Amino acid sequence: MSERELSDNINSLMKRITAAASKTGRDLADIKLVAVTKTVPADKVSTAITAGLRIFGESRIQEAKEKIEILRQQHEPIEWHFIGHLQKNKAKTAVELFNYVHSVDSFALAEILNRYAMNMQKKLNILIEVKLSDEEAKHGIIKSNLMVNIGRIRKMQNLSIQGLMTIPPYSDNPEMSRPYFRELRRLRDEANEKGFDLRELSMGMTNDFVVAIEEGATMVRIGTALFGNRRETS
Numbered sequence: 001m002s003e004r005e006l007s008d009n010i011n012s013l014m015k016r017i018t019a020a021a022s023k024t025g026r027d028l029a030d031i032k033l034v035a036v037t038k039t040v041p042a043d044k045v046s047t048a049i050t051a052g053l054r055i056f057g058e059s060r061i062q063e064a065k066e067k068i069e070i071l072r073q074q075h076e077p078i079e080w081h082f083i084g085h086l087q088k089n090k091a092k093t094a095v096e097l098f099n100y101v102h103s104v105d106s107f108a109l110a111e112i113l114n115r116y117a118m119n120m121q122k123k124l125n126i127l128i129e130v131k132l133s134d135e136e137a138k139h140g141i142i143k144s145n146l147m148v149n150i151g152r153i154r155k156m157q158n159l160s161i162q163g164l165m166t167i168p169p170y171s172d173n174p175e176m177s178r179p180y181f182r183e184l185r186r187l188r189d190e191a192n193e194k195g196f197d198l199r200e201l202s203m204g205m206t207n208d209f210v211v212a213i214e215e216g217a218t219m220v221r222i223g224t225a226l227f228g229n230r231r232e233t234s
């Protein structure tokens with residue numbers, strides 16, 4: 001993919017994000033684009049950095065580690081967000097490499113991340129992944145356990161809970177995602193009524209980010225619309 005092609009993709013994506021924000025009277029500054037670079041090679045990510053993108057999302061630790069190490073030598077620091085399912089035996093590397101983990105899906109994982117962050121004297125930004133559908137394959141904390149878990153994880157000194165994340169069941173029709181996004185926002189607002197002070201809603205991908213922004217997304221995680229179709233998905 002040429003720099004020109006990638007710039008075109010970024011421009012048209014930004015237009016769609018801007019349109020969705022203005023339709024609902026939202027400030028563009030409250031919506032972060034997380035460019036999802038899983039399966040995208042380091043040289044293409046480098047092109048994306050040159051083209052102006054600054055926040056990147058990865059979903060596999062080993063793949064991310066290789067790219068981050070290469071890109072570190074070529075560019076000023078950029079922000080890396082981990083968005084995939086995190087196995088506990090990869091938690092240490094995740095704390096080393098990432099500024100945010102969007103996919104904290106259990107109390108036990110939070111404890112482990114907190115312990116490594118403490119050892120590294122680092123404060124890790126996290127989002128709690130909420131499981132709103134009953135698909136077997138989906139990860140996340142279920143609604144009925146959410147508030148009590150947020151309360152307990154908040155006490156961990158080396159983690160900073162920034163907000164909530166969810167992945168609705170895949171559908172070609174973005175309207176099918178709307179109830180899930182709306183519910184995540186309601187849960188965030190409910191948490192804030194309890195004094196939890198959560199800002200971020202990480203929701204929306206290539207197929208449904210417009211609806212996500214209409215429903216209050218503050219972080220959209222977008223791969224395909226920027227980098228084209230992946231051969232594999234994860």
Ligand SMILES: *Cc1c(COP(=O)(O)O)cnc(C)c1O
Nearest residue numbers: 036083205206221222223224234
């Ligand atoms: C791959 C992935 C994305 C990006 O999906 P696209 O449809 O390519 O935009 C977003 N979030 C997560 C958790 C992903 O794994």
